[in-house]
Amino acid sequence: MSTVDPAAPPAGRRPRALVQTILYAVLAVCALAILLPFGWMISASLKRNNEVLTSPIQWIPADFQWHNFTGIWSQIPLGTYLGNTVFLSLVITLLQVLTGSFAAYGFAKVRFRGRDALFVAYIATIAVPWQAYMIPQYIMMQKLGLTDTFLSLILLQAFGAFGVFLMRQYYLTIPDELCEAARVDGLTEYGIWARVVLPLSKPALASLALLTFVNTWNDYMGPFIYLTSNDLWTIQLGLRSFVGQYDADYAMMMTGSVLSVLPILVIFLLGQRYFIQGVATSGMKG
């Protein structure tokens, strides 16, 4: 849909340039409003603590307190938290992408009895709020002695239905003729998955990997329930405890927030196309 159609009757048409300008002005205001909290976060992280909440607001720090970013590492064990978060996010993402794309091939390209009923079970659990079965999961982990270990979170989050769902949606767009041709060439089904379907679904794999990584990185409730030892904490738990410990240290809280969002920002800027495609794919009708 273009804003102005030159073929339309010119009656009452504003000049195109004016429409464009108004549109850009509206967009700029929206973008500014949406990004304002991030601007505030960065600005506050570079201030002295007593300069954060002032009236009127100083948007630009009077003199930049770069040492906030070096000092925070010794105030809380940020290195440990970040290491834990990276480890968990990587392992969970890897398992989710591997098992999800593998299972999706079975759902999308192999035809067998009971397949669709099984897929309904998968879809149904997407609609069940996690809170509804959190308690039995917790009891299971408790009985297995896995509470307060990384393994509990890895087991709970690596086999989600979302990965299977997203990959299946994408595989359905790959023509079956390609698989047929590969079968005629004597490839096994596993060979087709590895050599035909996987290489074709790189964008979807990237989307799933990025979405899973970011979700795990940002997850609060999972670590909150399962990780009690401080040396296992993720960045989110560390950040949250910061609020409790240094209740009035606003500048430091913002420094911590910036450091927790920064890796995600870098990942997002590098792969924003895949994020947006992944979300769009998940909304497609299969």
Next chain:
Amino acid sequence: MADLLTAPPATASAPPPPPRARGARRARTTLIGWSFILPNFLGFALLTLVPVLGALALSFMEWDSYNPPEWVGLDNFERFLNDESTLIALRNTAYYALGHVPLTMLAALGLALLLNRRLRGVGFFRAAAFFPYVTSMVAVAIVWNMLFDPEFGPVNQFLQFIGVDSPPGWTTSVDWAMPAVILTSVWRDMGYYMVLFLAGLQAIPTEYYEAAKVDGATAWQRFRAVTLPGLRPVTFLVLILLTVQSFKIFDLIVVMTDGGPGRATLVLSQQIYRKGIWEGEFGYASAISVVLFLIVLVFTLIQFWFNNRRERS
């Protein structure tokens, strides 16, 4: 949703085999299919399906970690109906959903309509709108808590600037804490649903718009007659996702208000956590979670019913 299940047939179509071999080949295909699904399904069945059924069973039992579980029938649900704090949590969850669902939907649709055009720099604006969704709830909650600071926060300073005499106390006030949480969550989620709406808008054939123009329809008429009906499937999906998401709200509340001030923002998932994991009342907590699930289910079914009725008419 029904057409999720109509995957195009995909079978190895070698020349038709003799009848005796057909059964054997079907068995082999089934085996291959299962072998693909199994690695994920094992984890999924053990850690999701079993707990879902377990929660249902537990809701009819009395159980703490120490004594063996005991069947108590509907006692837990009766307790739910007489437990003031759980009822408050239910009311607050409904309040949150009633605010969050329509507002996020409108904001997302508005953004999608605004950004559904070929325009230099449109990619940047889309990415900017989406970015809040990938930032952590914890950071978001901490930042917005400061933005909502009653005295020095930018929100109230702005309100005073445009002439509001005594702006609300936001998260420090019983009446304004939930609206503050809702506003924050709308800001965070709208970009995600905007992407879904954008995909829906791009799926509407341009011929429809051309035809409407030829018939002399105004922009508003085109929106009413082409855009809205064309978006119906996506709108339906967004509505369901948002409903489920709203009733699950947890992290944002825990970090932003922790259910306070008083119990003004206490929600169901927090109550499940407090009762089950803090206090070890597994049975009662499961009953609350079953109620939560039933509410989501009922809403989803109502939406399905409406959707089907509209599609038939």
